[in-house]
Amino acid sequence: MESVITHEEGLNLKETELRLGLPGSDESSEKESISISSSRNKRAVPDSVEDRESVSDTKHATAPPAKAQVVGWPPIRSYRKNCFQPKKVETETGSYVKVSMDGAPYLRKVDLKVYKCYPELLEALENMFKLTIGEYSEREGYKGSEYAPTYEDKDGDWMLVGDVPWEMFMSTCKRLRIMKGSEARGLGHGA
Amino acid sequence: MSEAQAQMSEDDADLAAAAGGASIRTAVVTTGGDYSSPYPDQVLENVLENVLIFLTSRRDRNAVSLVCKSWYRAEALTRSEIYIGNCYSVSPRRAAERFRRVRSVVLKGKPRFADFSLMPPDWGAHFAPWVIEMAEAYRGLEKLYLKRMNVTDDDLAVMARSFGNFRELVLVCCEGFGTAGLAVVASKCRQLRVFDLIEAEVSDDDEVDWLSCFPESGTCLESLIFDCVEFPINFDALENLVARSRSLKKLRVNRFVNLEQLHRLMILAPQLTDLGTGSFSPQDHPIDQEPDLVSAFTACRSLVSLSGFRETVPDYLPAVYPVCANITSLNFSYANITADELKPVIRNCHKLQIFWVLDSVRDEGLQAVAATCKDLRELRVFPIDATEDNVGPVSDVGLQAISEGCKKLESILYFCQQMTNAAVISMSNNCPDLVVFRLCIIGRYRPDHSTGEPMDEGFGAIVKNCKKLTRLAVSGLLTDKAFSYIGQYGKLVRTLSFAFAGDSDLGLKYVLEGCSKLEKLEIRDCPFGDSALRSGLHHYHNMRFLWMSTCRVTRQGCREIAQQIPRVIVEVFRWNQILEEGEKSDLVDTLYLYRSLEGPRADAPKFVNIL
Numbered sequence: 001m002e003s004v005i006t007h008e009e010g011l012n013l014k015e016t017e018l019r020l021g022l023p024g025s026d027e028s029s030e031k032e033s034i035s036i037s038s039s040r041n042k043r044a045v046p047d048s049v050e051d052r053e054s055v056s057d058t059k060h061a062t063a064p065p066a067k068a069q070v071v072g073w074p075p076i077r078s079y080r081k082n083c084f085q086p087k088k089v090e091t092e093t094g095s096y097v098k099v100s101m102d103g104a105p106y107l108r109k110v111d112l113k114v115y116k117c118y119p120e121l122l123e124a125l126e127n128m129f130k131l132t133i134g135e136y137s138e139r140e141g142y143k144g145s146e147y148a149p150t151y152e153d154k155d156g157d158w159m160l161v162g163d164v165p166w167e168m169f170m171s172t173c174k175r176l177r178i179m180k181g182s183e184a185r186g187l188g189h190g191a
Numbered sequence: 192m193s194e195a196q197a198q199m200s201e202d203d204a205d206l207a208a209a210a211g212g213a214s215i216r217t218a219v220v221t222t223g224g225d226y227s228s229p230y231p232d233q234v235l236e237n238v239l240e241n242v243l244i245f246l247t248s249r250r251d252r253n254a255v256s257l258v259c260k261s262w263y264r265a266e267a268l269t270r271s272e273i274y275i276g277n278c279y280s281v282s283p284r285r286a287a288e289r290f291r292r293v294r295s296v297v298l299k300g301k302p303r304f305a306d307f308s309l310m311p312p313d314w315g316a317h318f319a320p321w322v323i324e325m326a327e328a329y330r331g332l333e334k335l336y337l338k339r340m341n342v343t344d345d346d347l348a349v350m351a352r353s354f355g356n357f358r359e360l361v362l363v364c365c366e367g368f369g370t371a372g373l374a375v376v377a378s379k380c381r382q383l384r385v386f387d388l389i390e391a392e393v394s395d396d397d398e399v400d401w402l403s404c405f406p407e408s409g410t411c412l413e414s415l416i417f418d419c420v421e422f423p424i425n426f427d428a429l430e431n432l433v434a435r436s437r438s439l440k441k442l443r444v445n446r447f448v449n450l451e452q453l454h455r456l457m458i459l460a461p462q463l464t465d466l467g468t469g470s471f472s473p474q475d476h477p478i479d480q481e482p483d484l485v486s487a488f489t490a491c492r493s494l495v496s497l498s499g500f501r502e503t504v505p506d507y508l509p510a511v512y513p514v515c516a517n518i519t520s521l522n523f524s525y526a527n528i529t530a531d532e533l534k535p536v537i538r539n540c541h542k543l544q545i546f547w548v549l550d551s552v553r554d555e556g557l558q559a560v561a562a563t564c565k566d567l568r569e570l571r572v573f574p575i576d577a578t579e580d581n582v583g584p585v586s587d588v589g590l591q592a593i594s595e596g597c598k599k600l601e602s603i604l605y606f607c608q609q610m611t612n613a614a615v616i617s618m619s620n621n622c623p624d625l626v627v628f629r630l631c632i633i634g635r636y637r638p639d640h641s642t643g644e645p646m647d648e649g650f651g652a653i654v655k656n657c658k659k660l661t662r663l664a665v666s667g668l669l670t671d672k673a674f675s676y677i678g679q680y681g682k683l684v685r686t687l688s689f690a691f692a693g694d695s696d697l698g699l700k701y702v703l704e705g706c707s708k709l710e711k712l713e714i715r716d717c718p719f720g721d722s723a724l725r726s727g728l729h730h731y732h733n734m735r736f737l738w739m740s741t742c743r744v745t746r747q748g749c750r751e752i753a754q755q756i757p758r759v760i761v762e763v764f765r766w767n768q769i770l771e772e773g774e775k776s777d778l779v780d781t782l783y784l785y786r787s788l789e790g791p792r793a794d795a796p797k798f799v800n801i802l
Contacts, residue, residue, distance in 0.1 A: 070635070071307075071308055071309065072304070072307030072308045072309045073307070073691075074574070074631055074633045075304075075306075075631065075688075075690070076307075076573065076606075077306050077390065079390060079392075079419065080524075084527065113475045114475075164398070165400060165425045165427070167423040167424065167425065167447065168400075168423055170423070171422065171423050172398075
């Protein structure tokens, strides 16, 4: 497993990826795109332009005086305070995760919430990429099939899809990658 | 018995009786040494033991133990539940040596202000030394109630394997453990009836599927509460667990259970008396027909307590109508609903005694509560938006309405942005049964918004008119006058909370000199200094604790206190006070003082100085 990952980093597949999205529409390159202002503005989605403009406006306009941040006041447990803050990261962006397939020219995205269980997700992936993934078994992973679905969890580790209960998978999966069956063998065996 | 001992607080079982018992023993030796035959004494003790078994109140028991040496012994042998309000007031060894046949332990650790990030992490309150001692001394332990303790997975494992007859575990505001610990308890404690996690911080690092670890063949579970768990659970395992727990009466699930799933659980357990819904919203892409929630609720004929309601979609609220007439406790404090969405529910809740709600319902919502809930005993109104502001959705108008409609009110916690003395005075007159009055005006130093006056008269009226008051929390603009009222009239008050209040040392002096029953005093950001601190010297050994943070107390002042009173531990910490360049300050950031039979604790972290 380790050797597969370092091999991929060396090739820097991301840079050479051929993609059909608008430049800058990839989440991870948003930071770069903000600095390339003029050319972006013309093609960027109207919403995001407005947001950026309104942000700069409030900086100049008379904003309400900043309230002093007092630790522990009012006396409400942080658990309760956090309930009504906009939730960050995972749930905020919904449950869409990127799906890449070895050898495919561009990535896709799926909404994990649409599926109630693994078979549904796998069937959707099979349809999306026109391939067969085969049966999952706890002992041998997806042995015997051409492809094996894997995912990156929130710790950054690559895991075989199907090992953990569905709910847990939904909350920890950050992106999916459909590996060639031969490469995935390392993951399937008692990893 | 000396005066001091007679007045001693009855909260800390060991302390009051141990200190009292020690001096009584000497008295008995000098006057009662003539009885030659041990036989009558033995008979008397046996009779006493048989009678004392029926005595359950710990305050009564403390009184009993002070009578004489043999009563002290008999009481110690028959006490089956010990209550330790401060885990550092007595060592595990000492408690175990005195009380040998204990089946139930209540143990509390950090003071309440730790909940609001005012206590540095790793301060202490470790459960480990207690569980190790109890594993040997209390093999028959059945119940454990821990509050604000640091509990690790290892501690839970020791507990699970040491107590063969263990039945009830309640963890309130605890942290330090995770799913691995829960799994051990679930699998090893085969007699478990109560498994309650209340506002606890549970880590998910291990990602163990703890719900699958309960006994396969069936459980004795009567109560399962895990609404505070902030990560997904294995729903199939939960459903299976509910199906094989025929005694289950209380179930509160977390927000990772949606309405469809809730429906499935309710069908399996119509015998529930207490239900905590998870997320009161359907799954995102409902494929099946909408579940018949109304039938599910109708089937729960014994339901008296309802809570949960995370992420409430108001369209589904009508599902609870069938149970409204019976419920005595309703917790809507996570439901972001309007007055119009509340009204159809609350207008049927005639028997409601406990109601927690968000201020999203506004004064209008509270008026609706006042109109229907004539039996209300406890009300808590929480803010959705905790930032200081000029106007908020609830105010004196809501408080006034409640005071007029809910005359039996005993306990209130009310967050608001603005208040008037008139409304508070009105409550003091209309609700004579008030035992707990906690008003939090979120804007600091805010006066009565209609007169511009300080809030002194309002709080003064509360302490004066509410003769049963034992707990008070104040806020808003307050002068020393408010404190003089509290000192003058608050004779039964046991717990006080002050924040951003008072003018001078006099304020604290009034309170320390006047409130003779004071046990817990928590103060932050008030201008009280060493002189005020000194005025409580006569009383600190009667209290469970004193907390003062960001006040004007100096290190030297604290040192004086530490030197003058034995058996009181004075902890001082400084951890986030930023000094101006060159400024040399003797002010302490936080003073935490508590009585203890032991010396300074050995597990204090570096930032804590014990004087």
